[in-house]
Amino acid sequence: MTHALPEAPGAEEDRVAAPAVRTSALAKTYPGGLSAVADLDLTVEAGEIFGLLGPNGAGKTTTIGMLTTRVVPTSGSATVRGVDVVAEPARAKQRIGVVPQTNTLDRSLDVWENLYFHGRYFGLTARASRARADDLLERFRLTGKARQRPAALSGGMAQRLMVARALLHRPAVLFLDEPTTGLDPQSRIALWDLLVELHHEGETIVITTHYMEEAERLCDRVAIMDHGRLLTVGTPAELKASVEGDRVVDLSADGDVDALAKRLRGVAGVHHADARPGGVRVWAAEVRGLLPPLLAAADTVEARVSDVGVSEPSLESVFISLTGRELRD
Amino acid sequence: MTEGAAAREAARVEAATETPGPADAAHPLAAFGGLLLRDLRVLTKERGRFLVRTVSQPLLLVFVFTYVLPSIGRDLGGVGGQGSFTDVLVPGVLAIAILIKGVQSVALPLVQEFGYTREIEDRVMAPLPVWAVALEKIASGALQGLLAAAIVVPIVALVPAEPIALDITWPALVAVLLLAPVLSSALGLVMGTFVEPDNVPLMFSVIILPVTFLGATYFPWAELSVIPWLQVALLVNPLVYIAEGFRYALTADLPHMPPVAIFGALLVATAAATWLGVHGFRRRVLG
Numbered sequence: 001m002t003h004a005l006p007e008a009p010g011a012e013e014d015r016v017a018a019p020a021v022r023t024s025a026l027a028k029t030y031p032g033g034l035s036a037v038a039d040l041d042l043t044v045e046a047g048e049i050f051g052l053l054g055p056n057g058a059g060k061t062t063t064i065g066m067l068t069t070r071v072v073p074t075s076g077s078a079t080v081r082g083v084d085v086v087a088e089p090a091r092a093k094q095r096i097g098v099v100p101q102t103n104t105l106d107r108s109l110d111v112w113e114n115l116y117f118h119g120r121y122f123g124l125t126a127r128a129s130r131a132r133a134d135d136l137l138e139r140f141r142l143t144g145k146a147r148q149r150p151a152a153l154s155g156g157m158a159q160r161l162m163v164a165r166a167l168l169h170r171p172a173v174l175f176l177d178e179p180t181t182g183l184d185p186q187s188r189i190a191l192w193d194l195l196v197e198l199h200h201e202g203e204t205i206v207i208t209t210h211y212m213e214e215a216e217r218l219c220d221r222v223a224i225m226d227h228g229r230l231l232t233v234g235t236p237a238e239l240k241a242s243v244e245g246d247r248v249v250d251l252s253a254d255g256d257v258d259a260l261a262k263r264l265r266g267v268a269g270v271h272h273a274d275a276r277p278g279g280v281r282v283w284a285a286e287v288r289g290l291l292p293p294l295l296a297a298a299d300t301v302e303a304r305v306s307d308v309g310v311s312e313p314s315l316e317s318v319f320i321s322l323t324g325r326e327l328r329d
Numbered sequence: 330m331t332e333g334a335a336a337r338e339a340a341r342v343e344a345a346t347e348t349p350g351p352a353d354a355a356h357p358l359a360a361f362g363g364l365l366l367r368d369l370r371v372l373t374k375e376r377g378r379f380l381v382r383t384v385s386q387p388l389l390l391v392f393v394f395t396y397v398l399p400s401i402g403r404d405l406g407g408v409g410g411q412g413s414f415t416d417v418l419v420p421g422v423l424a425i426a427i428l429i430k431g432v433q434s435v436a437l438p439l440v441q442e443f444g445y446t447r448e449i450e451d452r453v454m455a456p457l458p459v460w461a462v463a464l465e466k467i468a469s470g471a472l473q474g475l476l477a478a479a480i481v482v483p484i485v486a487l488v489p490a491e492p493i494a495l496d497i498t499w500p501a502l503v504a505v506l507l508l509a510p511v512l513s514s515a516l517g518l519v520m521g522t523f524v525e526p527d528n529v530p531l532m533f534s535v536i537i538l539p540v541t542f543l544g545a546t547y548f549p550w551a552e553l554s555v556i557p558w559l560q561v562a563l564l565v566n567p568l569v570y571i572a573e574g575f576r577y578a579l580t581a582d583l584p585h586m587p588p589v590a591i592f593g594a595l596l597v598a599t600a601a602a603t604w605l606g607v608h609g610f611r612r613r614v615l616g
Contacts, residue, residue, distance in 0.1 A: 062616075070450065071616035090357055094456040104451040107441065108371040117370070120363030121455035123356065
């Protein structure tokens with residue numbers, strides 16, 4: 001391991017080659033015995049968008065807290081670009097940009113000053129910080145709001161400003177904790193586009209989310225967490241391929257959907273069938289050849305099928321197969 | 330922003346050609362300075378409010394006790410029955426101004442920063458250790474306390490009907506002006522980190538008000554010898570040492586607490602409050 005070598009000329013290059021984030025047996029137990037994160041081993045490579053996916057309480061925010069020096073781990077270690085976040089928090093902070101869950105904009109300053117003083121905290125000269133603030137406001141379409149207080153911004157604008165602020169000192173890794181929670185759909189999509197753009201520019205991004213479509217759409221790799229433990233890591237495609245027998249068929253139906261679900265469970269090839277409002281969801285290993293027997297079975301109960309949809313397995317099905325629960329319980 | 334467009338463009342080019350990646354060269358002192366600059370910027374934005382808050386109480390105290398009362402023949406009298414009440418009140422008013430401003434300027438912003446949005450999480454992401462962020466808060470509060478004292482000086486010089494009988498001990502004055510603001514803002518940090526944000530404003534009535542009334546501000550501590558229990562009890566009040574420090578520094582020939590006791594206590598209290606405040610801040614910030 002290059003980062004274990006003593007500090008020597010060239011150590012800086014070694015660090016650049018070090019993974020963006022690496023954790024080893026990282027754990028956090030809060031006073032009172034609550035184990036928020038246990039035995040977490042993760043590696044995030046430079047340049048990827050890495051997602052931490054899991055329901056509320058899975059330990060995602062605690063993990064981000066430890067990686068960004070705000071939460072002190074109980075045991076284990078974590079490095080950002082080779083810098084130990086516990087031993088050298090000040091140097092680690094220089095390498096990271098953080099967009100926390102809540103709006104932490106400086107309410108005593110205006111929008112432009114939020115960026116300018118952030119630059120000063122990170123050692124930029126007055127001139128460089130000013131130029132950076134101007135550029136970022138323009139890029140994030142906030143120039144018109146430069147002299148307003150953060151309280152005057154909409155949720156989407158405040159979120160953009162927080163991302164701009166986190167990027168101002170050109171961090172090696174950008175952390176976003178549930179960045180789209182509470183945003184309107186339009187702002188959410190705008191933020192996704194922005195993150196993809198940053199990704200194309202080579203930024204390393206670590207994002208937590210409990211929206212599976214967000215993880216699926218944005219992330220190169222996803223780590224699924226539950227109850228403080230890492231369940232699996234992989235590309236969305238790998239994860240979905242790992243779920244055996246989880247092609248999903250949705251039947252829209254009127255009438256007695258409970259009876260329909262029960263009847264469909266008896267069809268050969270069906271693993272599981274659930275009644276839901278307006279229809280039944282069926283899980284099966286293979287869709288080919290399945291639809292005629294499904295529809296034939298439906299004819300035998302008091303329900304009328306009006307539409308059939310076949311969907312690819314999703315990260316949601318991965319989560320269900322790993323935990324037996326739905327992601328959004 | 331006063332630079333011309335050309336300078337702005339040059340800066341933009343300079344910023345754009347910086348190598349991407351973390352600016353590793355930044356020194357923690359730069360971050361400390363950046364946070365301090367930010368606080369000064371906020372102070373200049375709120376200068377009107379700062380001035381009103383700083384001036385109102387000292388002005389009223391000095392006006393009523395050293396102008397109105399003497400003018401209507403009700404002067405409370407000076408130390409040991411000599412001189413005027415101005416001699417007693419001026420050191421006390423300076424001490425109150427520094428204490429209140431020092432405590433306020435650290436404790437009140439913390440209410441917002443530790444509030445439900447946890448704005449503090451932005452400030453502590455600056456690339457310096459969390460304890461250094463806490464020290465920056467003390468430094469910033471101390472500067473504001475000192476500024477408050479400077480604003481009060483013309484009031485206590487001009488308003489009283491009879492001026493203070495000045496006899497300045499310069500080294501003592503410098504020492505008090507260094508220690509008192511730091512002690513005050515460190516106490517603000519203790520209050521801001523150990524008291525729940527919602528209760529901080531209440532603390533100004535519950536703690537600060539009795540502290541200022543019983544801080545040897547309206548009477549010299551030495552004269553409390555006729556109420557021995559009070560004289561001893563007040564030794565826990567840090568304001569006593571600030572007020573007695575000013576009393577010794579400004580009117581050395583009038584009765585005051587022994588200087589060794591004054592400065593010894595100021596040093597110990599400053600060190601203790603700083604340690605406790607930094608400890609409380611770390612506890613509040615780090616999970």
